[in-house]
Amino acid sequence: MNNQRSLFFNVDWFIILTYLTLCIIGWFNIHAAVYDPMNPSIIDLDTNYGKQLIFIISAFIIGFAILLFDNKFFNTFSPVFYGITILLLILVLIIGRNVGGNQAWIPIGSFRLQPSEFAKFATCLLLARYLSSGTIKVQEFRTQITAAFIILLPTALILLQPDAGSALTFSSLILVLYREGLSGYFLVIEGLSIVLFVLTVLYNKYVVLVGVIALTGTLIYFYRKSRKSLTIIGSGFLFSVLFIFSVDFAYNKILKPHQKNRIDVILGKVNDPRGIGYNLNQSKIAIGSGGLWGKGYLQGTQTKYDFVPEQSTDFIFCTVGEEWGFAGCFLVISLYLFLLIRIVNIAERQRSSFARIYGYGVASILFFHVFINIGMTIGLIPVIGIPLPFLSYGGSSLWSFTILLFILLKFDSNRMGII
Amino acid sequence: MNSFFARKFVVQGIFIAITIILLMRLFYIQVISDEYILSAENNVIRRLPIYPARGVILDRNENILVQNEPVYDLMVIPREVKPFDTIEFCNLIGIDKKGFDRRFKKARSYSPYKASIFEKQLSVQIYASFQEKLSNFPGFFVQNRTVRRYPDSIAAHFLGYIGEVNQRVIENSKGFYSQGDYHGITGVEKSYEELLRGQRGVQNLMVDALNRPKGSYADGKYDTVAVAGEHMISSLDKDLQKLGEQLMKNKIGSIVAIEPSTGEILSFVSSPGYDPNLMVGRQRGNNYMALLNDTYKPMFVRPIQAEYPPGSIFKVVNALVAQQFGLINENTYFFCPGGYRYGRQGFMGCTHVHGSIGLKGSITESCNTYYGYTYARMIDQAGMRPVNAYKKWRTAVSAFGIGTALGIDLPGERNGLLPTSDFYTKRFKNDRWGSAFTISLSIGQGELGITPLQMANVMAIVANRGFFYKPHLIKAIGDENVIKEEFLKKNSAGIDPAYFDVIIDGMSAVVNQPSGTAWYSRIPEIEMCGKTGTVQNPHGKDHSVFVAFAPRENPKIAIAVVVENAGFGATWSAPIASLMVEKYINKKISRPKAYMDRLIDANLLPGSGKVIRK
Structure with missing residues (x-):
């Protein structure tokens, strides 16, 4: 076909432009975050922003190379990618470098490889391949179990590092299953479980119980006419109560103190002023002080003078918030929303269900990162250390998000060629 | 397309909903709430104070008394x-x-x-x-x-000292002082603190999370410069002060000298004193404790805090008041048989048998009997009930600045004591008391308390023939030589100038006539008018008091000298005063060195065993 030859006419340029815009915004903000007014220099390959420039260029080369691969390559080799990733995840537990309490990196020369980043697209690919094969129906229990296994195997290995943030990312893949026919109740139950878990750990279980009872009562009042709704509400109530008590029991009786402490820290329950609580507070101050239009490029004081920790990686959004204000945040978040909506639309226009399912995987994972990361910096949710796609400093994460995205672009550019 | 296509909208709906939540939250913390802007400033801005130079204090001839x-x-x-x-x-x-x-x-x-x-x-x-x-x-x-x-190590009590502010001062200063600041604690340093301290400047520095400075904030737009404190010209005469402190070495007491025409204090000696440099520097704390524990209390500001019954010098006040009341005049004579009988069997002894003695003679020879009669006239024969006559007398005496603080520009000035009629009514349990009950007041003993400053001020009144300016230490503030308004106000003592002549005659004779009590202390070529006093001290040897002014015409200096436990006024206080007066007026001392050495070398501290140490 004519289309297959002119590859670049079929690539979705909206996505590529958005992608590039986000990368460049990221680079400028990393520069601002590490900018030292006493030593201003724009290009220095020893600094984070210098390295990030290399990461961006190499990521773009990787993305371009992906577009040159054969279309069937990814489908065919998805079990191989998955297998390699799992091996790497096991390997990292044995020979990995421990940085900041997480054994997540394999050192290769001067760079460090983070297998958990690559587990994301490998898992998406395998999940897409499994769900798109033949007569599989997501509504069937067998399918659900297999899909859950594909998702939970890397999740469990990442949890062992232990990197709770990255592990949680995989929970977003439930959106993929939902799109493929999983009952909507699973979404509700997953959401409910997360909320109840956090609340039970943070507050007294009886307080949470009272809340659940009040909510149930309200729901019963509104749906008192419908028997079916009442049954659902009743079972939801029963689930909630059982869940609260089991979480409470597990948390207080089964977990060891250091494990409990880790959960407490993740949820911000332990308010160590120089620890997690400090980060969150400083991050809110940095973003909040930006105002409507921000302080201007390189004018941020909070990020520049190290009040915000991890300012070029997980907390890069603070620099955006401080120097570009609400306007800048609005722009960045809008770009993400555009990207996500566009990815879903692209997924839906694929003829092969493999490509479509993969597309939903990409959207879910990006969405989860964006929501959790920004939500964390503005104090909406507890501090969970995951990067902001395309903006955060770091080669592994930029490459993995690029690979994730460009595989979808590759599928999309070939969508006409697949029957 | 498959059967679950519609779920695309659910998924996209979730994306949009979450985005809206994020934006709403961002809008709240960035645009609506300003809490974070303040926190950010607190994080990053350090307000560094720039300390102004404290004002320098000069003496009346612009010699430096304290500098930085x-x-x-x-x-x-x-x-x-x-x-x-x-x-x-x-x-x-x-x-x-x-x-x-x-x-x-x-x-x-x-x-x-x-x-x-x-x-x-x-x-x-x-x-x-x-x-x-x-x-x-x-x-x-x-x-x-x-x-x-302090280049000359003088005038410690006058100047006072500065020290670090404590928590209470910080709280009361409404944000002016902060930890580690210095402020005046006593003396001029305290009373003129607001002017001496100057205005602190602020430099806004930016710091990073580790508190390391990172340059100035907003290019110094909000910085202010420090304004140095005002310099002060004090009324003190450095050389006179130095001499006074030398003369009072190893003695307890005070010298206060006032320029009668202005109320400016020329000399302000409190003895024992201390070197003001002790209150500066690394040993300050130890020095302070040592001074505090000294039995002779060198931190006590005797010229304004020690109260004495004035003794015979009070006769001057009584003589003036009685004349003003029209009860005696220069021709009034009383007979002195060696004492004054009062009440049923009261007897107030006199130094000599003076026989018939007039007003002038009563001052020169300090006749107690004369003042017994005079006082009795004022209280018992004033044409009113003695209680009311006493009230009238008290009002007249207080016009001399006795019984209330004069309001000198130093902290801690005492009122002294001039009892009210109620005080005696309470003591005698009825108001039918008369002069016999309070006869000690006639000769300045009993329930009287007068500070050396008040004594010197009485002399200033006599020198001025009836008025005084509030005694003060600072005669000009800052470059424009501002003087406080209150120091320019003439205060009347309520005595007609005509009544002073005979008193001044008598006081001149005290010094300049061989029969005068202070003949030994006369000054060649200067007519000094003075009055000796001996203050009965129930705790030990009597206190020696001498007040004077000089010269008789156009007086330049009024002085009060108190030396505790030194006996007669004529022995110690009068010669000290005469040297001070001569020094101030002639800028040099004509009398032999031995005369001065006797005074300087005398050790009159109680418990020191010998009176003169050679």
């Missing part, structure tokens, strides 16, 4: 220290390796990032040689600040 002297503190920021030649460093500032390690450890435990004092107050020589080699020692720098320095 730069001291050089060697500072260190431990984190910025890089390896250097420790031996050279130690040799330069004169410490050993052990001392170096100890100081460095202390600085590091205070803060690795913040500057702390490594060695206080380097000498100028060390500072100079160190400054040259400063670049060899990264992390070290020299900070200069100023301390008070």
Whole structure:
């Protein structure tokens, strides 16, 4: 076909432009975050922003190379990618470098490889391949179990590092299953479980119980006419109560103190002023002080003078918030929303269900990162250390998000060629 | 397309919903709430005070009494220290390796990032040689600040001292002072604190999370410069003060000298005193405790805080008041048989049998009998009930500045004591008392308390023939030589000038007639008018008092000298006063050295055993 030859006419340029815009915004903000007014220099390959420039260029080369691969390559080799990733995840537990309490990196020369980043697209690919094969129906229990296994195997290995943030990312893949026919109740139950878990750990279980009872009562009042709704509400109530008590029991009786402490820290329950609580507070101050239009490029004081920790990686959004204000945040978040909506639309226009399912995987994972990361910096949710796609400093994460995205672009550019 | 296509909208709906939540939250913390803007400023801005130079205090001839002297503190920021030649460093500032390690450890435990004092107050020589080699020692720098320095070591009570502010002062200052600031605690330093301290400037510095300075905030737009404190010209005469302090060595007491035409205090000696330089520098705390525990109480400001019954010098006041009341005049004579009988069997002895004695003679020879009669006239024969006559007398006496603080520009001035009629009514349990009950007041004994300042002020009134200016220490403030309005106001003592002649005649004779009590203290070529007093002291030897002014015409100086436990006024206080007067008026002393040495060498401290130490 004519289309297959002119590859670049079929690539979705909206996505590529958005992608590039986000990368460049990221680079400028990393520069601002590490900018030292006493030593201003724009290009220095020893600094984070210098390295990030290399990461961006190499990521773009990787993305371009992906577009040159054969279309069937990814489908065919998805079990191989998955297998390699799992091996790497096991390997990292044995020979990995421990940085900041997480054994997540394999050192290769001067760079460090983070297998958990690559587990994301490998898992998406395998999940897409499994769900798109033949007569599989997501509504069937067998399918659900297999899909859950594909998702939970890397999740469990990442949890062992232990990197709770990255592990949680995989929970977003439930959106993929939902799109493929999983009952909507699973979404509700997953959401409910997360909320109840956090609340039970943070507050007294009886307080949470009272809340659940009040909510149930309200729901019963509104749906008192419908028997079916009442049954659902009743079972939801029963689930909630059982869940609260089991979480409470597990948390207080089964977990060891250091494990409990880790959960407490993740949820911000332990308010160590120089620890997690400090980060969150400083991050809110940095973003909040930006105002409507921000302080201007390189004018941020909070990020520049190290009040915000991890300012070029997980907390890069603070620099955006401080120097570009609400306007800048609005722009960045809008770009993400555009990207996500566009990815879903692209997924839906694929003829092969493999490509479509993969597309939903990409959207879910990006969405989860964006929501959790920004939500964390503005104090909406507890501090969970995951990067902001395309903006955060770091080669592994930029490459993995690029690979994730460009595989979808590759599928999309070939969508006409697949029957 | 498959059967679950519609779920695309659910998924996209979730994306949009979450986006809206994020944006709403961002809008709240960035645009609506300003809490975070304030927190951000607190994080990053450090307001560094810039200390102004404290005002200098000069004497009336513009000699420096207290000035600021730069001291050089060697500072260190431990984190910025890089390896250097420790031996050279130690040799330069004169410490050993052990001392170096100890100081460095202390600085590091205070803060690795913040500057702390490594060695206080380097000498100028060390500072100079160190400054040259400063670049060899990264992390070290020299900070200069100023301390008070008193070149002549005089007038400690007058000037007062400064010290670090305490928590209470910080709270009451409405944000003016902060920890580590200095303020005046006593003396002029305290009473003129607001003018002397100047205005502090502020430099807004930006710091990073580790408190390291990162340059000025907003290019110094919000910085303010420090305004130096006002300099003060005091009324004190440096040379006179020096002489006074010398003469009062090893004695307890005061000298207050006032310029009658202005109320300016020329000399303000409180003895025993102390070197004001003791209250500065590293040994300050120890010195302070030693002074506080001294049995002779050198911190006590005797000229305004010690109250004495004035003794015979009070006869001057009674003589003037009685004349003003029209009860005696220069031709009034009483018979002195060696004492005054009052009541049924009361007897107030006199120094001599004076026989028939007039007003002038009563001053010159200090006749108690004369004042017994005079007082009786004022109280018992005033044509009213004695209680009311007493009230009238009291009002007249208080017009001399007795019984209430004069309002000198120093903290801690006492009122003294001039009892009200109610006081006696209460004491005698009825109001039918008369002169016989309070006869001691006629000769300045009994329930009277007068500070040396008040005594000198009475002399100023006599010198001026009936008025005085509020005694004060600061005659001009700042470049424009401002003087406080209250010091320009003439206060009347309520006595007609005509009544002073005979008193002044009598006082002149005290000094300048061989029969006068202070003949020994006469000054060649200067007609000094004075009055001796001996204050009965129930605790030991009597206090010696002498008040005077000179010269008789156009008086330049009024003076009061009190020497505790020294006996007769004529023995110690009068010669001291005469030297002060001569020194001030003639700028030199004509009398033989031995005359002065006797006074300077005398040790009259109680318990010292001998009166004259040679």
